[in-house]
Each structure stands twice: as structure tokens, then as C-alpha cells.
Amino acid sequence: MTGAIVLPSTAPALFEATAAAMPDRPAAAMGDTTLTYAELNAQANLLARRLIEHHAGPERLVATVMPRSIEFVIAVLAVHKAGAAYVPVNPDYPQARRQQILDDASPHCVLSLPGQEVAGAPLALSVEQQPHRSAPNPADHDRPGALLPDHPAYVIYTSGSTGRPKGVLVTHRGIPNLAADYVRRQRLQPDSRLLAFASPSFDASVAEFWPIWLAGGCLVLAPAADLVPGEPLARLVREQSITHVTLPPSALAPLEEAGGLPAGLTLLVAGEACPAPVAKRWAGDRVMINAYGPTETTVAVTASEPLTGDGTPPIGRPITGVCTHVLDDRLQAVPDGDVGELYVSGPGLARGYLNRPAQTAQRFLPDPFGTPGHRMYRTGDRVRARPDGQLVFVGRADDQLKVRGHRIEPGEVEAALFEADGVAQAVAVEHDNRLVAYVVATAGAPVTAEHLLAQLRERLPAYLVPDVVVALPRLPTSPNGKIDRAALPDPEDAERATSGRAPNTPTEIHLATLFAEVLGVSSIGVEDSFFEVGGHSLLATRLVARIRESLHVRLRVQAFFKAPTVAQLAKVLDGSPT
Structure with missing residues (x-):
């Protein structure tokens, strides 16, 4: 044509x-x-x-x-x-x-x-x-x-x-x-x-x-x-x-x-x-x-x-x-x-x-x-x-990814993952329009999502930084020894490490529930940053809308970017200094 x-x-x-x-x-x-x-x-x-x-x-x-x-x-x-x-x-x-x-x-x-x-x-x-x-x-x-x-x-x-x-x-x-x-x-x-x-x-x-x-x-x-x-x-x-x-x-x-x-x-x-x-x-x-x-x-x-x-x-x-x-x-x-x-x-x-x-x-x-x-x-x-x-x-006819409008070569993301401390194996895939990284740690060097993402933000523009990091004991392989991407576990079902205490105030409990629902996870720690456990700007606007509707509060997206954890945001909504 x-x-x-x-x-x-x-x-x-x-x-x-x-x-x-x-x-x-x-x-x-x-x-x-x-x-x-x-x-x-x-x-x-x-x-x-x-x-x-x-x-x-x-x-x-x-x-x-x-x-x-x-x-x-x-x-x-x-x-x-x-x-x-x-x-x-x-x-x-x-x-x-x-x-x-x-x-x-x-x-x-x-x-x-x-x-x-x-x-x-x-x-x-x-x-x-x-x-x-x-x-x-x-x-x-x-x-x-x-x-x-x-x-x-x-x-x-x-x-x-x-x-x-x-x-x-x-x-x-x-x-x-x-x-x-x-x-x-x-x-x-x-x-x-x-x-x-x-x-x-x-x-x-x-x-x-x-x-x-x-x-x-x-x-x-x-x-x-x-x-x-x-x-x-x-x-x-x-x-x-x-x-x-x-x-x-x-x-x-x-x-x-x-x-x-x-x-x-x-x-x-x-x-x-x-x-x-x-x-x-x-x-x-x-x-x-x-x-x-x-x-x-x-x-x-x-x-x-x-x-x-x-x-x-x-x-x-x-x-x-x-x-x-x-x-x-x-x-x-x-x-x-x-x-x-x-x-x-x-x-x-x-x-x-x-x-x-x-x-x-x-x-x-x-x-x-x-x-x-x-x-x-x-x-x-x-x-x-x-x-x-x-x-x-x-x-796609090859393994190039499209995530939220950006064309991504998984090899570039994986190269940055391999350069990070403690990573022995890594693979990047698209899942539900999110960029997901699966990593295997080197022996004796456990990898946390927060530490890994912090390193990636120093090397990559935001659109290449994974939304979710999943640590696995090993990557699945096909009979010919290649990584079997189709066999990678669903990130929502994979174990996610969370940090900090559990929510203990009414506002924290309510926010933690909303955070988890929008992120599609079973739970989230009150000190976990929304953007370090799978959140991105599009999900952030969705979460802010849910918070405004359910708590009947006035909350701007810009304010959420400054207080992206349950604990920080609860203080903002309760009128306490963060």
C-alpha cells in the first residue's frame, strides 16, 4: 500500500x-x-x-x-x-x-x-x-x-x-x-x-x-x-x-x-x-x-x-x-x-x-x-x-518491548542490571504494560529491590527503570538451555520483600490497603516507597483519585510525589509534619 x-x-x-x-x-x-x-x-x-x-x-x-x-x-x-x-x-x-x-x-x-x-x-x-x-x-x-x-x-x-x-x-x-x-x-x-x-x-x-x-x-x-x-x-x-x-x-x-x-x-x-x-x-x-x-x-x-x-x-x-x-x-x-x-x-x-x-x-x-x-x-x-x-x-516479531508508549530493548535494561552490585543473572520483560526485572543474586550477596532500583536510577532514564523487581533463586530455562521467558512467574504472585513496621493508625491502615490494591500486591510496608515496589506516574494518579474519593480529602498528585510512603502520606493527611 x-x-x-x-x-x-x-x-x-x-x-x-x-x-x-x-x-x-x-x-x-x-x-x-x-x-x-x-x-x-x-x-x-x-x-x-x-x-x-x-x-x-x-x-x-x-x-x-x-x-x-x-x-x-x-x-x-x-x-x-x-x-x-x-x-x-x-x-x-x-x-x-x-x-x-x-x-x-x-x-x-x-x-x-x-x-x-x-x-x-x-x-x-x-x-x-x-x-x-x-x-x-x-x-x-x-x-x-x-x-x-x-x-x-x-x-x-x-x-x-x-x-x-x-x-x-x-x-x-x-x-x-x-x-x-x-x-x-x-x-x-x-x-x-x-x-x-x-x-x-x-x-x-x-x-x-x-x-x-x-x-x-x-x-x-x-x-x-x-x-x-x-x-x-x-x-x-x-x-x-x-x-x-x-x-x-x-x-x-x-x-x-x-x-x-x-x-x-x-x-x-x-x-x-x-x-x-x-x-x-x-x-x-x-x-x-x-x-x-x-x-x-x-x-x-x-x-x-x-x-x-x-x-x-x-x-x-x-x-x-x-x-x-x-x-x-x-x-x-x-x-x-x-x-x-x-x-x-x-x-x-x-x-x-x-x-x-x-x-x-x-x-x-x-x-x-x-x-x-x-x-x-x-x-x-x-x-x-x-x-x-x-x-x-x-x-512484535522479536523480543523488543513496548511499555507505556516507550520502545525498550530489554538488553539495555539487562546490561544495567548486570552492572549493579550483587546481580548474577537478570532478565527484563513486559507484564501488563509494566517493565518487570527478574534477578538472581550472586552467592552471599542478597539483592533488595530498593537498593537495585537506586543504582539503576543513576544509570538509566526513568522509562528504562523497571517498575517491579522480582528476586528468584534461579531463572527458568528451556530444554536448549535458554531462558524461558514464558515460564517466569507472575510478578503479583512472586514474593516481594517489604520493609518497616505494619500500619498502626486508622489512616495508615486505610492507605496501606489502597496502596496494595492499586499496586496489585497482597501487602505493603508503611515505609515502602510507592515507586520502589512497582508504582509509576500513571498508577500514582489512580491511587490519588482513590484516596480523595474514599477519605474525602484534597490531595494533589504533586504532594503525593513528595510523600510516596504510607507513613509519610498519613502524616500529610493527618496534618502532621513529614
């Missing part, structure tokens, strides 16, 4: 066309700050010219070690206008993870907020707004070289099977196709307000920026604390009059407990499989679209038309500029309705993995259905085609 194609262009050219046509429309907003297209374009031009002065240009990388902010948006535009590609690095990642990415990318320059400069960078520039100043759009004669659609636009680092993150280098060529398709599919207009929910370090943010800017609408940003699924996110959507948002399906349950999303909102779900009950619940009074795509492409390769809520939600047909193939092990097309592996081709394909030609060659193959020199990407996902031509996701 093949989607239509639009004329090639570059990302800055798309934005500059909108800025010229609608200079006074709001382009980006955060809190009390709103920049029009003319203002945002001018701010980006000023920074772009600084970057050009420092010889940033085509085929060069600029790291952006910045949180969600207006300044980050300025930085992305400026890097593109200079002709370079940006490498987003989440400043909340552990120092070791940030350094791994910077060492691997070897960026020409590093951008950060004032006062948050990155030590050791060969060239570091701070990004801040410069009101009442303007500069013309940089042209090819200003840059070190002409900017072309096949030049790199961004590098997104994903989980690596070797235990180290790998960068996916994506060009400008697929961005116009993605933007044009999403404008049509989501019916984006100049009065649309699209929420930037995705972390800047994930490619989903690309699909939030460029479609809304092509349509002339406003990109709405917010601090991470306001984007927690549940009450904070629901309140933000209402207060900011959001019309369009992209979320992983697992984020919707906490939102339902917090009052849901406004009717008429356009909701695009992506990042993980969308269960049929979720589509049935959310598709009724709003436009709901299911999208799919690996990082090795320009964000999305397929998307559905608005879901009806009937049956398993399809991942749709190819978006603009994408060609899909459902093939068997011999790279032959399977009959419609049969399950095969999904391969994709078209201008949205990444150039490959940065500095990893062998891995690139393994996943980006010659396209037997295209013209000589064209490639296709092996997704590793198994799909089948419905009679109406839409694709349905079936599962």
Missing part, C-alpha cells in the same frame, strides 16, 4: 512560509508567554545566525540539553535554520546517560538554558529570548552550505540492544509529508491549539511541532508536572482550551478518573497498541485516531481514519509519502488477512543509525519493490490487513 507524496522541502521552509502568511497568529505559548509566528521566527533567526557564526550547518549536529520550554522551540527552529540537525537530550536523564549520548553524537555545539550550561562541551551556547530584535531568514548563501531535503534534521536516541543508546538520524525529506497528512487527518486550522505532550527527547514531538505550524495554529507547552496523566493533565487541557492532543492509550485511564477530556477534542493515540475497550470508551464524542510508526521513520507510517469504537482498532493505512509491505520470512507478500512482518519504504525513512553502519545494514534493506537504490525498513512488528485495506497490529 502506498500513500500520496508531497513535494520535498525542509522544515524551516515550512515554518517560514506560515510566518510570512500569518505573522500575527500565535505560534507557541507557555504559561503567560505567547509568541506570534513573526516573533518566534525572529527569535529563531537571531539564534540561527549565532550558530552559523560558529560554523553550524548541514551535516553537523547541535545538541539541545533543554526541558520543554519556549526556548527549546526557538532552539529547534534555529538549528534547522542554520542547516544543522538537533539532538535532543533530556536534562532530567542521569548524568551517565546524558554523557553517553553526547559522547556518541559528538555534537558541534551544545545549547542549554542560561545557568544550565553543559560542562565539558566543546562549544556551548545559552538560549534566551531577545525581545524587540529581529533578523532576516538565513539563506543558503549565509550557511556553510545549501540546506537540502536529504540533509539530517534530527537525531533521536533510542534504547540499544548492546546496552548503549543508539541514535536514529532522520532527514528533512519526510517532514513535509508527515505535516501535510496530519493537517488533513486531524483537521488542523489556524485556531487550533495543540498540546506538546511528548518529551522533546522522543520523536513524537516532531509530529506535534510541524503539523500545527503548517496549519498556522498554536503549539501549547507546559512543565512536565502539568502533563501527568490524571488531574494535572485534564485541568491543563481545559484551562488552555486544547483542541488537539496525542497520548499513549495507557494515559487515558487516569484521565477518565479525573473527569475525562472535553467532547469534540481531537485525540490521536500512538506509541503502544490501543485496546478495543479504550477505543470504545473514548471514540464516541471526540475524533479519535490511532497512529503507528517506529523511530526509524519520520514519526508515523500509518494512521487510521477516525475510530468508531467497534472491534480492534486498526493502525490504518500508509500516511502521505509512505509505502507499506506485509511480508513473510522470504520477503514475499502474504495474502490479505494473513499475519506477516511490516516493512516500510518512502522518503520518511531515516538515513540509519548514527555511526553504526552494521546495525543500519541489518534493519534498512534494499527494497525489492522499488527502484534501484531505494530501501525499506524492517519494523519487527507483525500485522495483518483487513478486508478494507487497513492494517491491524498483532505483536
Whole structure:
């Protein structure tokens, strides 16, 4: 199946066309700050010219070690206008993870907020707004070289099977196709307000920026604390009059407990499989679209038309500029309705993995259905085609995991587990949309979940830290000696070590019951941190909602993050200092 194609262009050219046509429309907003297209374009031009002065240009990388902010948006535009590609690095990642990415990318320059400069960078520039100043759009004669659609636009680092993150280098060529398709599919207009929910370090943010800017609408940003699924996110959507948002399906349950999303909102779900009950619940009074795509492409390769809520939600047909193939092990097309592996081709394909030609060659193959020199990407996902031509996701063809919208190589998690003190064997699996680690301790060195998780948080970003750690005397094996993942015990049935005393006040007893119910465990100690025995942000919002309902108290999610044990939270609710 093949989607239509639009004329090639570059990302800055798309934005500059909108800025010229609608200079006074709001382009980006955060809190009390709103920049029009003319203002945002001018701010980006000023920074772009600084970057050009420092010889940033085509085929060069600029790291952006910045949180969600207006300044980050300025930085992305400026890097593109200079002709370079940006490498987003989440400043909340552990120092070791940030350094791994910077060492691997070897960026020409590093951008950060004032006062948050990155030590050791060969060239570091701070990004801040410069009101009442303007500069013309940089042209090819200003840059070190002409900017072309096949030049790199961004590098997104994903989980690596070797235990180290790998960068996916994506060009400008697929961005116009993605933007044009999403404008049509989501019916984006100049009065649309699209929420930037995705972390800047994930490619989903690309699909939030460029479609809304092509349509002339406003990109709405917010601090991470306001984007927690549940009450904070629901309140933000209402207060900011959001019309369009992209979320992983697992984020919707906490939102339902917090009052849901406004009717008429356009909701695009992506990042993980969308269960049929979720589509049935959310598709009724709003436009709901299911999208799919690996990082090795320009964000999305397929998307559905608005879901009806009937049956398993399809991942749709190819978006603009994408060609899909459902093939068997011999790279032959399977009959419609049969399950095969999904391969994709078209201008949205990444150039490959940065500095990893062998891995690139393994996943980006010659396209037997295209013209000589064209490639296709092996997704590793198994799909089948419905009679109406839409694709349905079936599962992974390898052991790569999808947990809460994040693609995870279990080898990277397991490599970090092996580096921890006292671990002899380790395996990471997905269970009920949670990342579970099973470990076997070395002789004479017992491992506790709390100690192990503390070490992992120093090495890995939060999405790679297991939600649950289960200690086993040995890992089950198959007859050929390999670890039998299917024989691993259910984490809810496995023994969990708890610490501290039992609850002894009415509030502690009630809270301990709620903690255990939400976590799916038989009991929990009053000193056990919710986040160290399997909890995560989505479960936290669910627990807070249960506490408010059953105890009739006012409790904010942010307060719970500061008091995540039964004992600490009981003191907060009883009015005692923690």
C-alpha cells in the first residue's frame, strides 16, 4: 500500500512560509508567554545566525540539553535554520546517560538554558529570548552550505540492544509529508491549539511541532508536572482550551478518573497498541485516531481514519509519502488477512543509525519493490490487513518491548542490571504494560529491590527503570538451555520483600490497603516507597483519585510525589509534619 507524496522541502521552509502568511497568529505559548509566528521566527533567526557564526550547518549536529520550554522551540527552529540537525537530550536523564549520548553524537555545539550550561562541551551556547530584535531568514548563501531535503534534521536516541543508546538520524525529506497528512487527518486550522505532550527527547514531538505550524495554529507547552496523566493533565487541557492532543492509550485511564477530556477534542493515540475497550470508551464524542510508526521513520507510517469504537482498532493505512509491505520470512507478500512482518519504504525513512553502519545494514534493506537504490525498513512488528485495506497490529516479531508508549530493548535494561552490585543473572520483560526485572543474586550477596532500583536510577532514564523487581533463586530455562521467558512467574504472585513496621493508625491502615490494591500486591510496608515496589506516574494518579474519593480529602498528585510512603502520606493527611 502506498500513500500520496508531497513535494520535498525542509522544515524551516515550512515554518517560514506560515510566518510570512500569518505573522500575527500565535505560534507557541507557555504559561503567560505567547509568541506570534513573526516573533518566534525572529527569535529563531537571531539564534540561527549565532550558530552559523560558529560554523553550524548541514551535516553537523547541535545538541539541545533543554526541558520543554519556549526556548527549546526557538532552539529547534534555529538549528534547522542554520542547516544543522538537533539532538535532543533530556536534562532530567542521569548524568551517565546524558554523557553517553553526547559522547556518541559528538555534537558541534551544545545549547542549554542560561545557568544550565553543559560542562565539558566543546562549544556551548545559552538560549534566551531577545525581545524587540529581529533578523532576516538565513539563506543558503549565509550557511556553510545549501540546506537540502536529504540533509539530517534530527537525531533521536533510542534504547540499544548492546546496552548503549543508539541514535536514529532522520532527514528533512519526510517532514513535509508527515505535516501535510496530519493537517488533513486531524483537521488542523489556524485556531487550533495543540498540546506538546511528548518529551522533546522522543520523536513524537516532531509530529506535534510541524503539523500545527503548517496549519498556522498554536503549539501549547507546559512543565512536565502539568502533563501527568490524571488531574494535572485534564485541568491543563481545559484551562488552555486544547483542541488537539496525542497520548499513549495507557494515559487515558487516569484521565477518565479525573473527569475525562472535553467532547469534540481531537485525540490521536500512538506509541503502544490501543485496546478495543479504550477505543470504545473514548471514540464516541471526540475524533479519535490511532497512529503507528517506529523511530526509524519520520514519526508515523500509518494512521487510521477516525475510530468508531467497534472491534480492534486498526493502525490504518500508509500516511502521505509512505509505502507499506506485509511480508513473510522470504520477503514475499502474504495474502490479505494473513499475519506477516511490516516493512516500510518512502522518503520518511531515516538515513540509519548514527555511526553504526552494521546495525543500519541489518534493519534498512534494499527494497525489492522499488527502484534501484531505494530501501525499506524492517519494523519487527507483525500485522495483518483487513478486508478494507487497513492494517491491524498483532505483536512484535522479536523480543523488543513496548511499555507505556516507550520502545525498550530489554538488553539495555539487562546490561544495567548486570552492572549493579550483587546481580548474577537478570532478565527484563513486559507484564501488563509494566517493565518487570527478574534477578538472581550472586552467592552471599542478597539483592533488595530498593537498593537495585537506586543504582539503576543513576544509570538509566526513568522509562528504562523497571517498575517491579522480582528476586528468584534461579531463572527458568528451556530444554536448549535458554531462558524461558514464558515460564517466569507472575510478578503479583512472586514474593516481594517489604520493609518497616505494619500500619498502626486508622489512616495508615486505610492507605496501606489502597496502596496494595492499586499496586496489585497482597501487602505493603508503611515505609515502602510507592515507586520502589512497582508504582509509576500513571498508577500514582489512580491511587490519588482513590484516596480523595474514599477519605474525602484534597490531595494533589504533586504532594503525593513528595510523600510516596504510607507513613509519610498519613502524616500529610493527618496534618502532621513529614
